Amino acid sequence: MTGYASAQHGSSAEAGEASSRNVRLGLEIRSVNSRFLDLTFRLPDELRAQEPALRTLLTARLKRGKVEVRAAIDQDASASLPQPSPALLQRMVSLQDQVQAWLPDAKGLSVADALRLCGQGQSSAVDWSEIAPALAEQAVGELIAAREREGKRLAQMLLDRTKQLRTLAGQAGPLVPQLVEQQRQRFLERWQEAMGLTEGQVTPEAAQDRALSEATAFAIRIDVAEEITRLSSHLDEVDRLIKKGGEIGKRLDFLIQEMHREANTLGSKSAALELTRISVDMKVLIEQMREQVQNIE
Template structure:
């Protein structure tokens, strides 16, 4: 399921920002975008995500913006500063017209403020708490989307039930039409219209086109889909299995069809089931 959450916490050391993105995916796929200094938290963060989520392609991004204050000036990376000074002298000696680095350029140089700009020990606790808050917001966003998907699935279920109801009365009509056609062919062929012979042929024909059992199983699966939807929770995999069962019954009904209208209804039935299956892939 798709979803998005962003949470921020202001700390004495700076601003900690955590962003969660969720895209549709059949399985759980977690990707992290963390500062190198916070890589040590990836294992704990992954455990929390796995405990709370079942499906989706999840991207977790953490950023830390340190506070700009005079206290940070004492943490300038002296080694890097001297190396940068020597490189500046070499470049100026080779290219006299080249501009020299100013103070702002030096302070913005990657790593110039040293590790003190990212106090890992002080950030680990707030980072995990922020992840929990972000997951709560993400769950709420996915729940809202789930309610919309539920309405879509229930609408498809209602249409499938109407199609199945239309197919039921056509079976006796087909048997009657076959009986009349059989009698006419026997008479045209100057063969005695023996009632036993006709009954045997009708019984054989009826057994071939009888879809009562498939329609009954179809209704049972539809009832189960509604029950699972009303139950809520992590239902995606259960519904995925039920979509397979619905499709199996639809295929069997289609293979037994000897009527153009029933065949047409089966095609529409399979289209609706496929639409439901695609939506189910998005559910937790």
């Protein structure tokens, strides 16, 4: 199923003995349709170590879908530059003097170098091992809620299609006896014409028996009662599964295949344009259901 969720966390990481800067973690989870679970992570270097925990969490909560997890670490622009403590600056000067004592040609530290070194100390002060999984748990919960809302819409669509299929099946049933009766009359007319050509060599009883025999064979050949009964049974099971809920995607997929087979057979037995139209309309509705069933867990 498709779905989107995001979560943010604001943290404060202290630098040395002085002030702190605000660090924010933003996490997004996107899910699109897929028959299997396919996880993709796009994480900054600071969160690479958290990928196994995030993968375990998603695998436990999700069953199907192409899921992409994106995370970004951001820092407030107003506090983007660290404020080094006097003790830290004194330590840098002492180390610089020691290096230049051995390497007289070495350049001294610039302001940018000092700020960068102080910033490295700050970035390592945030422990993401608890923050990232908790944030992911929140985002996954929102994603599941979004997918459940979509699932309700899909369920309503599927129930609407099953209702239309029942209507078509109800239209197909009465057509068969009408076709058989029409064909029986045609056979009788043809045999009566044949009797006229044979000048009484065939008795009326024999002609009528032959016509009825042909009509019976025709009725057996075009009878779709069995297909309609099986189709109705599949529709009942689809309705039951949708109302029950849970992990029903694969079972619905199997039922859709069986329904398509019955609609095909009904079309192959068609002896009238009306039955052909009903078969085509059924297959269109079933194909619409198949496309959406692929998105259901």
